[in-house]
Amino acid sequence: MADMADERPRGAIRLFRIAGIRISLDFSWFIVFALVLFALSAGYFPRTYPGYDTQTYWLAGFVATLLFFSSVLIHELSHSLMAIRCGIEIPEITLFIFGGVSKLSEEPKDPRTELKISLVGPLSSFALAVVFGLVAKILSGLPILLVAVFHYLSWINVALGVFNLIPGFPLDGGRVLRAIWWWKTGSLTRATKVATDIGKTFSVALMILGALQIFSGMLISGLWLVFIGMFLRGMSERGYEELIIRKSLEGVPLREVMITDVVTVPPSLPLNQLVHDYFLHYTYRGFPVVADHAVLGLVSVTAVRGVSSEDQAKTMVADVMTPLREDLVIAADASLAEALSRMVQEDADRLLVMTEGRMVGMITKTSLLRFVQIKQILET
C-alpha cells in the first residue's frame, strides 16, 4: 500500500508488460469500449446484416470491439518499438479514448527519428487494414456476419490511420509536421509551437462541428466529436508545456538546484507525529527516512492516507515507507532534464541525490517546476 506508485494520478490501471513497456488502460477506455460494443452489437450489425439473433450480434460485436482495441494497441506498440530501436526508452503506453499515448522518456533527438517514430503508427494501421481485409476475403462464403466483422476491422483501421495523420500535434500527423518544420528551421521549440497551434485549431473545429451536430439532432456522434476535441486540446497543451519544461532543464546540473537542507524523519516515528510535525508543518509531500546517517527509504503523504487516526499512533514510519531503491536515487552530476525523465519513468515526485552512498540532497517535481517558472520570468 505504501508504494511510491500511489503518487501517480488516479484514473488508469496497469495491465501487463510487452518488451519491457508497461501497458495501462485509462478509465475513459472502458466508456469507449462499452460505446463501441453497443454501437456495433445493437446498431451497426443488426441494421446492416439482419436475420441473426441478439446473442450472435453481441458476440460478433464483442469480437470486433476486442480486435479493434487490439489494433489500437498494435498501433501504439509500433511507435514504441520504433522509439526503442532509435534509442529512446518507453516506460509506458496508456490506452485512451481514441487510441493511445506512448510515454516517451525524452524527446526524439533529431527530425529523422521523430519522422520514423510518428509514421510507423499510421503505417501499421494501414497494414492491419490490409490483413483484416484479406481475412475477410478468405472467409467469404462463411456466414456473412463473420465476414462483416473483418470488413469492419479493415475499415476501422483505415479510419484510425487517417485520423492519426491529421496534422495537429500530438497526433501522429502533427508529429510528422513538427519533424518537417524542425528539419526546415532547426528549432524544435518553434516546430512544436506551430504543430500545437494547428492541433488546437483542429480540436476547436471538432468541438464546433460536434456542437452543430448536437443541435441538429445527432446527439451521439456530436457528443463523440466534442469529446475527442476536448481530449485533443488537453493533450496538445500538455505536450507543448512538457517540451518547454524539458528545454529549460537541459544542461543544468542537478547540484545547482537540488535541496541541500533536506528534512529527514527517523524510521521509529509514529505516523500521528509524522503527520503533525512534518507533513502539516513543512507541507512537503514526502521525506527521506534516515537512521544513523543511512537512508532507508522515502515516506510519502499518500502512504499515511489510508491509516485511521487510532492506528496512526501505533504505526511507525518504517511500516509504511517505500524502501530505498536504485530508481529513486540520482547522481549529483546528472542534469535536471535527466532528473525529470527519471521522475516521469518512475512516477516519482522526488529523487534522492546521492554520491558514494551518501545523501547530498534531494530534487522534487515542485522544485523543478519552480525553477522553470523563475527561468521563464527572467527570460521574458
Ligand SMILES: [Zn+2]
Ligand atoms: Zn499513433
